[in-house]
Amino acid sequence: MENVTIVDNQSKADGQPIKKPSSSAFRLGSSTLSVHAGEARQKPNDAITDSICCSSTYTFESTQSILDYIEQKQDREEYGRYGNPNEKVVERKLAALDGAEDAIIYSSGMAAIVGLLMAKLSAGDEIVFFDQCYHRSREFCAKHMSRFGVVTRQVKTGDFDAMEAAINERTKMIVSESPTNPHLTVIDLEQFVALGKAHEVETLIDATLATPFNVRPIDYGVDYVWHSATKYMGGHNDLLAGVICGSKENLESVRKLRGILGGINSPHNMYLLERGLKTFALRMERHNENGQRIAEFLEKHPRIEKVFYPGLESHPSHSIAKQTMKGFGGLITFLVRDADWKQTAAVVDACRIPKIAPSLGGVESLIEQPLVMSYLDYSPEERQRFGIYDNMIRMSCGIEDADDLIADLKQALDS
Numbered sequence: 116m117e118n119v120t121i122v123d124n125q126s127k128a129d130g131q132p133i134k135k136p137s138s139s140a141f142r143l144g145s146s147t148l149s150v151h152a153g154e155a156r157q158k159p160n161d162a163i164t165d166s167i168c169c170s171s172t173y174t175f176e177s178t179q180s181i182l183d184y185i186e187q188k189q190d191r192e193e194y195g196r197y198g199n200p201n202e203k204v205v206e207r208k209l210a211a212l213d214g215a216e217d218a219i220i221y222s223s224g225m226a227a228i229v230g231l232l233m234a235k236l237s238a239g240d241e242i243v244f245f246d247q248c249y250h251r252s253r254e255f256c257a258k259h260m261s262r263f264g265v266v267t268r269q270v271k272t273g274d275f276d277a278m279e280a281a282i283n284e285r286t287k288m289i290v291s292e293s294p295t296n297p298h299l300t301v302i303d304l305e306q307f308v309a310l311g312k313a314h315e316v317e318t319l320i321d322a323t324l325a326t327p328f329n330v331r332p333i334d335y336g337v338d339y340v341w342h343s344a345t346k347y348m349g350g351h352n353d354l355l356a357g358v359i360c361g362s363k364e365n366l367e368s369v370r371k372l373r374g375i376l377g378g379i380n381s382p383h384n385m386y387l388l389e390r391g392l393k394t395f396a397l398r399m400e401r402h403n404e405n406g407q408r409i410a411e412f413l414e415k416h417p418r419i420e421k422v423f424y425p426g427l428e429s430h431p432s433h434s435i436a437k438q439t440m441k442g443f444g445g446l447i448t449f450l451v452r453d454a455d456w457k458q459t460a461a462v463v464d465a466c467r468i469p470k471i472a473p474s475l476g477g478v479e480s481l482i483e484q485p486l487v488m489s490y491l492d493y494s495p496e497e498r499q500r501f502g503i504y505d506n507m508i509r510m511s512c513g514i515e516d517a518d519d520l521i522a523d524l525k526q527a528l529d530s
């Protein structure tokens with residue numbers, strides 16, 4: 116299925132075709148890819164689904180067949196830490212969705228970024244981050260890659276001049292999330308890739324919030340696309356996984372190191388992810404729709420001071436988001452007017468449909484106060500610097516009926 120080439124039907128929010136600088140090969144649409152890509156047309160036992168292949172090791176017919184395998188490296192399994200058939204199906208599906216040559220799946224989003232950076236960076240190398248990147252990835256670099264002699268620099272998100280100034284001859288990679296969490300800043304990927312090319316440094320985008328349904332950074336020439344598949348890809352709040360997409364050549368050393376690090380997935384987990392992915396495109400349509408409607412509702416509500424959602428004209432990234440994204444996802448951040456942290460918590464606690472939890476991208480709506488959930492160990496100055504306010508709420512819109520979610524938020528805000 117991954118070899119089939121049919122017209123790519125992706126178009127952006129206003130129905131115009133997505134701007135695609137390095138016009139990639141034509142592809143099937145996201146829904147068709149979600150359902151079929153990466154899977155064999157005819158499967159063992161004539162089953163329509165992939166069976167869960169529970170095996171820690173794989174047998175060879177004879178000594179000669181081991182020698183043949185080593186020499187020709189045919190496509191077969193060897194030992195569970197190097198991968199399993201259920202992982203491979205998901206990797207092919209995710210690569211197809213992102214328009215990438217290859218994808219490597221890990222046991223979590225964090226395992227994926229750690230696996231990539233450990234493979235690509237050595238003592239003396241430097242890496243530059245836009246500072247709204249996922250806090251654990253910045254923490255891994257600043258606190259742990261530093262122990263191995265890698266220098267991490269952070270510059271203000273979207274400030275390309277600052278990023279360029281931070282690049283020197285030791286810089287190996289520049290990193291950004293897009294859209295960012297929780298501020299939903301969208302990065303100009305054309306500019307990001309141009310900067311990387313000009314300085315011969317590799318580019319990495321955390322596209323967890325966007326998903327390949329809304330934007331495919333590979334089309335812009337980004338070298339590595341990182342997703343926490345725990346979020347929209349799995350989509351059901353029932354698994355953790357992570358993926359790095361890129362070219363076969365770039366990912367070869369990464370895959371080899373994964374076989375050593377061992378952050379792989381059980382076949383059961385991959386079955387769940389493959390199943391979740393079947394409805395990926397359908398779910399994304401609803402997440403996009405709910406996100407837009409709820410953001411518009413919140414922006415008009417008198418108790419709301421500010422809404423961060425790239426689908427709103429008031430968002431600083433609105434214009435670049437509209438040009439490059441098909442939709443804007445289900446994550447919304449907002450500030451409650453004249454509320455201290457307790458009054459803000461009262462709004463969270465008054466919601467009846469969204470559940471209080473970290474994470475995002477699942478079918479169930481989730482709501483949280485970033486201050487309480489993730490930033491209590493930061494000083495007030497640090498929180499100010501990262502734009503985390505006491506009256507901030509983050510909501511991940513699930514796939515429930517938008518009318519119900521709006522009515523619920525209304526009663527929570529009015530109470």
Ligand SMILES: *Cc1c(COP(=O)(O)O)cnc(C)c1O
Nearest residue numbers: 223224225249321323343345356
């Ligand atoms: C959750 C998340 C991660 C980390 O992924 P895990 O699967 O939790 O390890 C990275 N980036 C973003 C944007 C996320 O939301």
